[in-house]
Amino acid sequence: MNIEISNGRIVDPQRGVNRIASLFIADGRIVGNEVPDGFVADRRIDAAGCVVCPGLIDLGARLTSIEAELAAAVAGGVTSVVVPPDADPPLDEPELADRLVHRGQEIGKARVLPLGALTLGLKGERLAELAGLKKAGCVAFSQANAPMVDTEALLRAMEYAATFGFAVWLQPQDHWLARNGFAHAGEVASRLGLSGIPVAAETIAIATIVQLARDTGCRVHLTRLSSAAGATQVAEAQAEGLPITCDVGVHHLLLSEHDIGFFNPHARFVPPLRSQRDREALSAAVAAGLAAICSDHTPLGADDKLLPFGEAKPGASGLETLLPLTLKWAAAAGVDLPRALARITAAPATILGLPAAHLAPGAVADICIFDPAAEWQLSADSLKSRGKNSPWLGQALAGKVKATLVGGRVAFAG
Amino acid sequence: MSNPQLNDKGELSHLLSIEGLPPHILTQILDTAESFMEVSARDVKKVPLLRGKSVFNLFFENSTRTRTTFEIAAKRLSADVINLDINKSSTAKGETLLDTIDNLCAMHANLFVVRHAASGAPYLIAEHLRRSGRDDVHVVNAGDGRHAHPTQGLLDMYTIRHYKKDFTQLCVAIVGDILHSRVARSDIHALTTLGVPEVRAIGPQTLLPKHLDKLGVHVFHDMDEGLRDCDVVIMLRLQNERMNGALLPSAGEYFRHFGLTPQKLALAKPDAIVMHPGPMNRGVEIHSAVADGPQAVILPQVTFGIAVRMAVMSIVAGN
Numbered sequence: 001m002n003i004e005i006s007n008g009r010i011v012d013p014q015r016g017v018n019r020i021a022s023l024f025i026a027d028g029r030i031v032g033n034e035v036p037d038g039f040v041a042d043r044r045i046d047a048a049g050c051v052v053c054p055g056l057i058d059l060g061a062r063l064t065s066i067e068a069e070l071a072a073a074v075a076g077g078v079t080s081v082v083v084p085p086d087a088d089p090p091l092d093e094p095e096l097a098d099r100l101v102h103r104g105q106e107i108g109k110a111r112v113l114p115l116g117a118l119t120l121g122l123k124g125e126r127l128a129e130l131a132g133l134k135k136a137g138c139v140a141f142s143q144a145n146a147p148m149v150d151t152e153a154l155l156r157a158m159e160y161a162a163t164f165g166f167a168v169w170l171q172p173q174d175h176w177l178a179r180n181g182f183a184h185a186g187e188v189a190s191r192l193g194l195s196g197i198p199v200a201a202e203t204i205a206i207a208t209i210v211q212l213a214r215d216t217g218c219r220v221h222l223t224r225l226s227s228a229a230g231a232t233q234v235a236e237a238q239a240e241g242l243p244i245t246c247d248v249g250v251h252h253l254l255l256s257e258h259d260i261g262f263f264n265p266h267a268r269f270v271p272p273l274r275s276q277r278d279r280e281a282l283s284a285a286v287a288a289g290l291a292a293i294c295s296d297h298t299p300l301g302a303d304d305k306l307l308p309f310g311e312a313k314p315g316a317s318g319l320e321t322l323l324p325l326t327l328k329w330a331a332a333a334g335v336d337l338p339r340a341l342a343r344i345t346a347a348p349a350t351i352l353g354l355p356a357a358h359l360a361p362g363a364v365a366d367i368c369i370f371d372p373a374a375e376w377q378l379s380a381d382s383l384k385s386r387g388k389n390s391p392w393l394g395q396a397l398a399g400k401v402k403a404t405l406v407g408g409r410v411a412f413a414g
Numbered sequence: 415m416s417n418p419q420l421n422d423k424g425e426l427s428h429l430l431s432i433e434g435l436p437p438h439i440l441t442q443i444l445d446t447a448e449s450f451m452e453v454s455a456r457d458v459k460k461v462p463l464l465r466g467k468s469v470f471n472l473f474f475e476n477s478t479r480t481r482t483t484f485e486i487a488a489k490r491l492s493a494d495v496i497n498l499d500i501n502k503s504s505t506a507k508g509e510t511l512l513d514t515i516d517n518l519c520a521m522h523a524n525l526f527v528v529r530h531a532a533s534g535a536p537y538l539i540a541e542h543l544r545r546s547g548r549d550d551v552h553v554v555n556a557g558d559g560r561h562a563h564p565t566q567g568l569l570d571m572y573t574i575r576h577y578k579k580d581f582t583q584l585c586v587a588i589v590g591d592i593l594h595s596r597v598a599r600s601d602i603h604a605l606t607t608l609g610v611p612e613v614r615a616i617g618p619q620t621l622l623p624k625h626l627d628k629l630g631v632h633v634f635h636d637m638d639e640g641l642r643d644c645d646v647v648i649m650l651r652l653q654n655e656r657m658n659g660a661l662l663p664s665a666g667e668y669f670r671h672f673g674l675t676p677q678k679l680a681l682a683k684p685d686a687i688v689m690h691p692g693p694m695n696r697g698v699e700i701h702s703a704v705a706d707g708p709q710a711v712i713l714p715q716v717t718f719g720i721a722v723r724m725a726v727m728s729i730v731a732g733n
Contacts, residue, residue: 190623191433193533193560193599262418262430263534306512306542308532310559 001042001408002026004035008047008369012054013342014349014358023052025365028408032361043410047369050402053341054357055079055366057348059247060223061297061319062087063112065386066103069299069319072385073110074404074412076320077368078295081110082352085117086144092117092128097136109411111366113352115142115169118157122146127157130166139352140167140221145270147175151208158218167219167353172205172230173197173271182310184226184274188257194309197272202230210237213244221351222246224296226271228281235290245351249296250322253283253329255391265305265312266391269296283333292347293329295322299387317387321378323370324397337372365408374400418540421549428540428553429726431562432603440607444572446725447718453490454720463728464493467524471497472514473556474530479692480556480566483716484527487723493525511535512542519543525552525731533559533596552730554723560594565726566691567600569719571608573711574646576718577687581605585612587640587682589672590650590699591621597691598650606630616640617672620661637672644682649674649690652699665698675701679709687711 003025010021010033024031024039031039061081063069073081083100085091091100097114104112116133118141120126130141141161148154148170161168178201183189185196206222210233213220225231225248237244251269256279260267267273285291298315305312318325322344330340349357359367375396380388404412417434421427426439453461469488471481481497488495500514509517515526528536536555543551557563571581578584586605592598592615605613606629615626616634626633634640641647657665679688688700688710696702704710 185624187625187628190625191599191629193558193562193596195560196624263537265538303510306510306538308511308530308535308538308559310532310534 002039003043003045003405003408003410004041005045005047005052005367005369008050008052010052010359011338011341012359013338014346015360016338017359018338023359023367025405025408028365030359030361030363030365045369045403047402049373050369050371051337052359052367052369054345054359055368055404055406056322056344057352057354057357058082058297058319058322058344059292059294059348059351060084060249061295062299064299067107068384068386069297070104070107070109070112072319072383074406075384075401075414077323077370077401077404078319079110079366079368079404079406080113081319082139083112083114084144085115085142086122086146090117090122091115091138092120092122094129094132094136097133097138101137108409110406113139115140117141118143118168119153124148124150124153127160130161131164134164134166140169142169142223143171145171147173149175154208155212155216158212158216162216162218165219167221169221169223170209171223171271172202172209174201174204177201177204182268182272182314183260184257184272186257186275188260192260192263199227199229199274199278202227202271203233206230206233210242210244213237213242219243224249224252224271225282225291226252226274227278231281231285231290235285238290246290247292247294247348247351248282248286250293250318250325250329251296251316251391252279253286253293254325255279259391260309263309264391265307265309266316266389268309268312268314269316270314283329286343287333287335287339289347292351293322293326293343294348295319297385297387299385300389302388305389316390317383317385318390319385320383321390321392321397323368323401324399325392327372327399328397365405367405368401369403370399370401372399374398376400418537418544426730427549428536429564429730430536430540430553430555432564432567432600432607433562435607437607437609440568440571440604443568443722443725443729444575446729447572447721450721450724453724454717459490460492461490462492464488464491464731467493467731468522469493469495469525469527469727470518470523471495471527472500472529473498474500474528474535475557477529477557480529483719484556484723487720488727490720491724491728493727511538515539515542519548519551523551525554525727527554527556528558529556530558533561535559554726554730557596559596560599561596562600563596564600565719565723566597567604568726569715569722570601570648570689571604572718572722573689573715576714577711578645581608581610584610584645585614585643586610586646586648587614587616587644588648588650589616589637589640589674591652591656592617592626592650593621593623594653594656595650601648602629602631614640614644618662621656637678638681641678641681644686647674647679647682647686647688649688649700651691651693652695657698669698673697673699673701674704676703676707679704689715692716
């Protein structure tokens with residue numbers, strides 16, 4: 001199938017391209033900006049006024065109901081989703097990973113990149129069959145938000161992963177400091193009488209992980225940083241030359257503990273939203289290229305948030321708001337469009353060791369086309385995800401996806 | 415952020431927290447309570463203000479004492495009172511909090527008095543009522559988790575006003591487990607709202623929440639220093655489960671450092687009053703000589719509590 005995307009603003013952060021041009025696609029790959037000899041478009045997409053960029057790669061999206069969530073992904077311009085292993089059952093056996101990957105291919109929307117469970121049942125005790133999971137399509141190994149209480153087990157897991165060159169993804173939260181809390185141990189938690197999780201829960205975990213990465217040589221990706229101090233630790237580890245990367249959930253770039261207001265359960269996240277100062281430091285770290293941005297998509301049922309703050313489930317539906325919220329962050333932080341898009345395209349591709357996420361001739365045609373100026377109101381009905389849980393419901397967001405191509409096929413057209 | 419406690423006219427529709435309430439509403443409640451004090455002294459201790467209205471005491475957490483005072487207050491206002499001990503009924507069968515509320519609304523409840531172990535639960539109920547368009551159903555928070563116990567805060571203010579008249583010259587010390595105390599949080603908001611210039615918190619670091627300074631409170635870890643020249647001393651109950659563990663080594667060591675003895679009380683002003691929300695742990699946070707001494711106003715607090723709860727219920731259900 002031949003596709004012509006005409007007259008859009010091509011923004012390709014990896015190659016430093018930012019100009020108005022057309023893009024020609026044949027056989028699932030990008031051919032170039034000039035019409036090739038004998039090219040007859042089977043489909044033309046008018047992209048005038050729109051941005052044409054590499055498809056978004058989301059480093060964390062839960063696919064509770066896989067069809068709906070993959071449809072949500074492409075509706076949000078996301079062409080690849082990294083799926084954490086905390087599904088039911090946890091993704092700790094090669095057959096489960098195999099089944100998930102195949103189901104994703106059958107559905108044919110966004111690409112599914114599963115994270116295998118690092119330990120059986122995510123219990124933090126016995127190693128899962130990492131090599132088998134890898135063969136079944138897992139891109140790395142993770143405990144999701146489940147704790148790794150036993151430091152020796154963590155050391156062994158990292159040694160074992162390093163043996164095969166596998167990356168380990170860890171959510172840095174000290175189990176003991178985090179287990180009873182559900183909000184940042186700051187002024188809001190003190191005022192509302194919510195039990196708090198101190199920043200030390202993150203910094204202690206990062207210190208442990210960094211030391212073990214130093215000792216084992218294991219590649220580590222830290223998911224969902226929440227604090228200024230945590231970002232500093234990662235920057236120091238990177239400066240030391242350790243193979244450590246990280247990401248930040250987009251909500252942590254825009255919201256802080258103050259958004260809990262009067263116990264708004266939609267402001268409950270793992271890790272918790274922290275102080276304004278932490279939010280600003282995370283924003284600066286992301287702007288400086290330290291971290292990728294992800295949606296941390298967590299679709300929940302309607303009842304999961306109709307509970308007192310501490311009993312409500314944490315997380316927000318995020319695949320369809322990753323792009324507009326990243327744009328919102330970029331506008332507030334004074335980050336230009338190519339640099340902002342790099343955080344959700346090229347940066348996650350690098351973390352995953354994927355070749356794609358650019359629009360050079362020969363690249364796989366995973367493409368997002370969006371109107372950066374189009375405003376829309378986020379409502380439960382507007383979300384394709386089963387999860388209608390978002391702190392942004394009822395708010396106007398700028399940036400609407402017009403079409404999403406996965407492997408040169410139109411997977412979504414708005 | 416609009417205040418979910420107030421209606422469109424800025425009147426009190428729910429009492430969820432002292433935080434965010436303007437001083438004139440607190441004063442209105444205290445003045446109304448004062449007018450009710452006389453009712454309790456009558457032979458026929460009733461006024462017809464809530465006649466025909468149904469007050470549901472929804473206690474998701476046990477508290478005979480607080481529930482009883484609400485029950486008495488509602489009966490003196492001529493309301494019909496229904497006590498629901500939720501622990502043993504619907505939620506044990508898996509019904510959600512909001513399902514319970516919907517069911518009771520269908521029974522034409524007018525006012526819910528809610529005690530819940532989770533901070534913020536009464537907000538959830540008030541928000542649910544607002545969304546369902548039930549503006550005629552009201553919520554009074556009778557204690558939610560560690561967050562707030564606004565009627566206790568108000569009865570504490572009533573007590574202070576009764577004995578000290580003017581809030582704007584006072585030094586008030588709150589002593590003990592502030593971290594886990596909804597009473598302390600409500601007292602702090604009420605005191606700062608009513609213009610008390612010096613609010614102190616005294617306790618070990620393990621029992622004080624962080625960032626208390628942001629609430630306008632001066633923190634002391636040395637009780638002698640903290641009590642010096644105070645006009646009012648509010649002692650907090652130390653829960654049994656806090657006494658021996660990671661927060662405190664023992665009740666004995668706690669009493670030696672933070673228990674209120676006659677010697678320590680002597681550091682406060684000679685006419686200082688001693689308050690306690692009850693129930694007291696004698697010999698843990700307070701010495702019997704103080705609890706039973708001339709400066710203690712702990713039993714008058716209980717009496718004032720009924721008038722204050724009558725005031726709150728008549729105001730929210732009357733608005």
